[in-house]
Amino acid sequence: MNAKIIFNAPFAASTDPVTGNTTEYHSIEDFIKGCIDEQHFKVKPESYIYSKLPDYNCEECEALPLVNPNELTEVIGYGIRGTAKKYDTSQTPCKEIDSKKISFSIGKAGIFASNTNNKYMPYVLGTDNIDLFVQLAKAGEAVVLHKDIDAAYQIINNGMPETIFRMMVGEKPPVNNADLFVQVNDSFKTLPPNQIKQFFLDKKQQIIKSIESDLIAQPQVEEMPVDRRAEKLDNWQAPISLRNDTLIQSKPYPIDELPEVVRNAILATAEYVQAPVAMAAQCVLASISFLAQGKVNAPKETNREGMPAHLFFLTEGGSGGRKSSCQKLVELPIREHERQQYDEYRKNLEDWNAKSKTVESKEFAQWALDNPRPTDPTSIFSDITIEALTKFYIKGIVKNASLSSDEAGQFFDGHTMKGDRAKSALGAFTKIFDQGYCQRSRASSDDNGSAYDVRLTFNLLGQRVVLIGALNDPILREQGFLPRFILAAPESIAGQRTHTVEFRQKLKNSHNDPRLTKFWNRCRDILKDELPVLLNDSGEVPYFPVMQLSSEAELLELEFYNECEILQGRGKQFEFMQPFASRANELARRLGAVLAYFENKSEIDVEVMQAACAIIRHSLSEWFRYSDIEIADESDSEKLIKYLLTKCKKEKTNRLQRTVAMKGAPLQIRKAKEFDPCLNELIEFNYVRLVTINRSTYIELNPALLK
Structure with a gap:
């Protein structure tokens, strides 16, 4: 070579x-x-x-x-x-x-x-x-x-x-x-x-x-023997609707790839809450991200200190989709910990206020320096501006935060994301995500300064009517904010959530389910762990050990990187989603790090990395379905499959030569640059596939379309 x-x-x-x-x-x-x-x-x-x-x-x-x-x-x-x-x-x-x-x-x-x-x-x-x-x-x-x-x-x-x-x-x-x-x-x-x-x-x-005998012996789909049809159908998956208003139908969330404790917690949550598995999975993984983000870093090839392991999650769910219930059940030990800390803070604040009243006014300034006023330990926020969050980081009030809300509209339609403030806020959020760093510089403000080694997990859930505008906002997409999110848009299960007497009885004992208690107990163990520190010239500083990839996991991650890179090529699935696909490798490393830490592993092994790649691969497919969701008219892909079906039925065959199909396709897609993306979408959604016969490429239709 x-x-x-x-x-x-x-x-x-x-x-x-x-x-x-x-x-x-x-x-x-x-x-x-x-x-x-x-x-x-x-x-x-x-x-x-x-x-x-x-x-x-x-x-x-x-x-x-x-x-x-x-x-x-x-x-x-x-x-x-x-x-x-x-x-x-x-x-x-x-x-x-x-x-x-x-x-x-x-x-x-x-x-x-x-x-x-x-x-x-x-x-x-x-x-x-x-x-x-x-x-x-x-x-x-x-x-x-x-x-x-x-x-x-x-x-x-x-x-x-x-x-x-x-x-x-x-x-x-x-x-x-x-x-x-x-x-x-x-x-x-x-x-x-x-x-x-x-x-x-x-x-x-x-x-x-x-192949040649098959073409001669089976030229007409209608004449194909029943057993032969069944054989061909077995090799195909059912077509997924091309209509943009039904693209909300999602592929199954790959929970089977996840470690046992995590997987079982997801299944138990989905069962008791009666919510889509994908919604429960996103909440569980977001909780793990919040717990692990202050303990370890993810591996990064260009930096031996790694990168922050925190993650951003975004989940679509309709009104009454059980978003809030999912969060409450999954985050139970975290919320308990927050409440205990807050109760202790309130007590300390009362003591501080009482003592402060006994101090002479001329001595108060020095006393306050020696006895700092207790600060609110809250670290999980449902609605907070980037300005307030940055202030908390700089003052040292918060180091590890979570923006967790079942009303994503509070964030996307809130003060922070409006007008000219949005660009500044997006820059601040992406800097926190990438570097764990934020800075504030305002005239005549005592809140100016910088904060290092800060962490932030997003867990946003919202209705489609709220998300659709945000997810197609070119600023949010092109500036790289949305490509940092792991997305899930599961199909609603409303109408399937009936109760039985047995289920009601089981629901009463849900907090004793070992699938949940094992997960919660691991969460509580992590909450007790203290972050390691190092001593340097400026005093104690946080130390984030890097969760490294095993040799086998490194090769798997390499394959995933190449897979996502290839699919960004011209005419490929992610050609117009490069900001999303190019970040997939980094997100997989981060997710691998938090999963490995939660599993109490010393490194990211091949099983954990495989799970992380599967989750990010699923997220990419979700972003792909959302990429053109605002278009309501019949798409070029729909026009192409209609033409292919009509042509095949007329000629009584299930295959058309690719060059012939392109020449006879609807006028607006007869050139390769328009034809290929439509053909790729039909392949992705199980309508057609390409086969090579006598060195020529044919488009073969899914037999289910010809029944």
Whole structure:
């Protein structure tokens, strides 16, 4: 593969522990020559290239190429995994004294791919199995790896010339394009490299014959046998309505990915409150964010001190949607703690006031300095201006705050977000979110100053009539305020919340449900923990330990970053949502940090990171549905699917060649820049999918539309 990327600073280095000589690498090309055995996909001898373990030799570790997702022929980095070894160099021969499992990347972020630079390759493969990827790469096959095999297919479909046949290979079939899938089992692992090529050449011919015979034997949808229809329907999900007024229907919230205690608390809350699971989930995660934000930082590649782990949550719910009940049940131990602190504050304030009256007026100023007036410990606010919040931060009255309200209109339509004040407020909120920092500088004010290491969690819930204006406000979107929010817009369950005698009895004992008590007890334990401090020249300062990613979680996070980056490309799902998609990786790290802390883990492991990525992926899909919600007329996507349906029924088929479909589409979408976004939306909402037949791309309709 071509490898000519030059870095201004060395992106990798290797120091020989015997001689002390250091070799720095400024280009991928030089790094490959010095450290990578390209033929065998492994690290060369005497390569001390892991920056976290610079005295461990990475020799013989697997070295998997990372390529530019927009140019699959360009290697931009390597993923290294295996066992690194440390030697006692004072002995001859050197004696191994330690070894560690490692998994890290060097160079730029990319996707795993191999041998994709051959213009004359007979086919290219996509897989979701890393061991299979390594086997195929070593056999000289052109192959792309992604944890989602359908995504792997999309990568090769978008990144390879149309003249190259595309196939998928793995153990579990994909959701889409199942007729291009080659299923393998353990016996495949025993095939020698020289037989693997013939294996796939044979499979390629079988697939082509199968597709051609299918086109000949099944040209008319109406004539398809019943069992064949059922088979095809099994591979499709039900279409999601394209009407903008029904886009409020949401995909299921991925609670199955969450840790057990968190997941059970969500299910119990949704059950007792009779609220959508997504609403309960947002409230639970917001509570965890508030508890963890003052205890740990999230990992950040460019800052060893990390970044604030606090998060912003926004949830839509109709009037009577049980928003308030969700918050009250979930936040029970936090509210109890707040009440205890407030009661203590009131008592101390009464004592202070009583004592202050006994002090002579001429001595009062000094007495007040020695005996500061107690401050209100309230840290959860339902309605507060940015000016008041900043004042509290600067005066040290509040360090960890939460703006938690079941009436989002109080915030979006309040004093802070009106007129010229809105831009200033947005800047202040984003600075708090990004840096945990705020500043106030006003003429003739004694409230001026700066505050560092402050934290803020948002948990806003509101009705659609309130949110719709805010969520489509270009200032809130483009200035980056809304892209910092994790969004959920679940479908209302009104009309399904009937009671039985048994449910009423169970409801009386809800506070003894172990699903809730386990969650609440962990919340109470965290509330008792004191924030660690460090001593420096200016006295005690907060110390936020960084919740680091495990090696496996780091690779998973890398895949998620690349996934979101690729989907921002032209014609892709998030092309017009770049402010949202580009922040997904950061939000996943933050959510991973607070989940890991709540679970009392020492690092963000792969299970926690997988849960965090699933939640942020769901939020992106919610923002995607809201992106054009203000349009009420028939969309171009609706016009396109109507045309495709009419054309297919007329010709008695379920497929149209893509180029033919674009030429005959409604006039306003006959150019690629208008046609492709509509087609992508139809794919996203399960109306159509793309298949490759005889090197041509076809649009295939969901069989449910043709019944």
